[in-house]
Amino acid sequence: MPFELDMSKLRYGTDLVKRGFAKMQQGGVVMDVTNAEQALIAEEAGAVAVMALERVPADIRAQGGVARMSDPAMIEKIIDSVTIPVMAKCRIGHFVEAQVLESLGVDMIDESEVLTPADPFYHVTKKNFTVPFVCGARDLGEALRRIDEGAAMIRTKGEAGTGNVIEAVRHQRVIMGKVRELKGKEEPELRTVAREIQAPFYLVEEVAKLQRLPVINFAAGGIATPADAALMMQLGSDGVFVGSGIFKSDDPARRAKAIVEAVTHFDDPAVIASVSKELGGAMKGVEISTIPEDQRLQERGW
Amino acid sequence: MKAGVVAVQGAFPEHVRSLERALANNGHKGSVITVRRLEELEQVCCLIIPGGESTAISKLLSRHGLHDQIVRRAVEGMPIMGTCAGCVLLAKEGDDEVHKTGTELLGLVDMAVDRNAFGRQRESFEAPIDVKGFDSPFPGVFIRAPVISRTWGRCKVMAAHSGKIVMVRQDNLIGLSFHPELSEDTRIHEMLLGLL
Numbered sequence: 001m002p003f004e005l006d007m008s009k010l011r012y013g014t015d016l017v018k019r020g021f022a023k024m025q026q027g028g029v030v031m032d033v034t035n036a037e038q039a040l041i042a043e044e045a046g047a048v049a050v051m052a053l054e055r056v057p058a059d060i061r062a063q064g065g066v067a068r069m070s071d072p073a074m075i076e077k078i079i080d081s082v083t084i085p086v087m088a089k090c091r092i093g094h095f096v097e098a099q100v101l102e103s104l105g106v107d108m109i110d111e112s113e114v115l116t117p118a119d120p121f122y123h124v125t126k127k128n129f130t131v132p133f134v135c136g137a138r139d140l141g142e143a144l145r146r147i148d149e150g151a152a153m154i155r156t157k158g159e160a161g162t163g164n165v166i167e168a169v170r171h172q173r174v175i176m177g178k179v180r181e182l183k184g185k186e187e188p189e190l191r192t193v194a195r196e197i198q199a200p201f202y203l204v205e206e207v208a209k210l211q212r213l214p215v216i217n218f219a220a221g222g223i224a225t226p227a228d229a230a231l232m233m234q235l236g237s238d239g240v241f242v243g244s245g246i247f248k249s250d251d252p253a254r255r256a257k258a259i260v261e262a263v264t265h266f267d268d269p270a271v272i273a274s275v276s277k278e279l280g281g282a283m284k285g286v287e288i289s290t291i292p293e294d295q296r297l298q299e300r301g302w
Numbered sequence: 303m304k305a306g307v308v309a310v311q312g313a314f315p316e317h318v319r320s321l322e323r324a325l326a327n328n329g330h331k332g333s334v335i336t337v338r339r340l341e342e343l344e345q346v347c348c349l350i351i352p353g354g355e356s357t358a359i360s361k362l363l364s365r366h367g368l369h370d371q372i373v374r375r376a377v378e379g380m381p382i383m384g385t386c387a388g389c390v391l392l393a394k395e396g397d398d399e400v401h402k403t404g405t406e407l408l409g410l411v412d413m414a415v416d417r418n419a420f421g422r423q424r425e426s427f428e429a430p431i432d433v434k435g436f437d438s439p440f441p442g443v444f445i446r447a448p449v450i451s452r453t454w455g456r457c458k459v460m461a462a463h464s465g466k467i468v469m470v471r472q473d474n475l476i477g478l479s480f481h482p483e484l485s486e487d488t489r490i491h492e493m494l495l496g497l498l
Contacts, residue, residue, distance in 0.1 A: 016484060017428060017445060020313075020443055021445050023484070024387075024445055026354070028354065083357065084358075105422045130424045
């Protein structure tokens, strides 16, 4: 601590502080980076945070094997190199990896299906941590189970490392569609929905009233172009994660900056057209149907 | 009349809601709009620059010419409030982090700021804050918050926490390092409307 604080009046790690962190990321782009040099490119482009990881999802997919939390030394180097928040991933259910990331000073932990799950039964009890968590979801029930465990932010799972936006669109449409279905329902009907989607009633009731998730909801998994990012924003995302899409493209610095502008001006086609010009090649990408079902990352977690 | 919230990045929806409630409480007739384009800035009679990432917000303000026009309106006397990252941007002097990232400050308030002064996200906190002129403490939410390390000239201190300045006012400009838009208390938003 740089100076004396009156500890008796301070409250750390409250829901307001954790969800508040996610709110500060709204309208922004979080970029996957694998070293300090990439982190600086992301910061310069206007990223709101970087996700520090050893291999981007496209490489994890290509190389196979067990994907784990990144080397703490590599995460520390990235923390020291930028002034924006640094996020990092732990395996689903691996609460010790989460403890390690918290002790390193990571600003948000992504309990991510991109890494190999560590617990066959449970996700991390995220309420126990001071640092906020973001978790992936494919539908409303999954999102609300994660929020009940303490997630301060949700992102669509999409299909990471494919450069193919269709799964992110699917998950966003499924979540938003279900949210809209809840409108005007009475309490007994909401209780039935809660049972059907295996989510706590208090959260279903809150979503019905707010007509949105009670936490910030970003898009992730397959976003590769400024138009992809703007598409997700027009579908109601609060911001986007771009994983392999930036540093697997021909000109990462330009593409990063273009995606940042497309997220801010997501409803202005002229701006999206202008930033999309001569960006060089996007990442090659993968057609989802060519990935065997048991190798789809979105199937991890429940 | 229209009140504006800069919406290039950050917690702008929360500020829109707080301002709408403050307008209703003050009995003002008017609406709140988000500001991303020069045409939108021209319509508003007061402005909030929200929290978010100051590096991202400053780059997005510069790319589309909003930066210079906000400075012009401020000098003409439009009330502007900056919270957290927005407070950093109002300052005349930044810290090493501001210089290192090439963040272009608006340079309006006679103060120097220190980014992330309390630490990283795990050091973010809630604490009651005594604000000059308020008869009860304000619920302060500090998220990777800056502090105001020095003031001079016309800048007046409005609140401090553990000996550090966390809120200032200079004529038509208000800067604070915490997030009134995350609490239910609208007194600080009403203070901005009171400058109209």
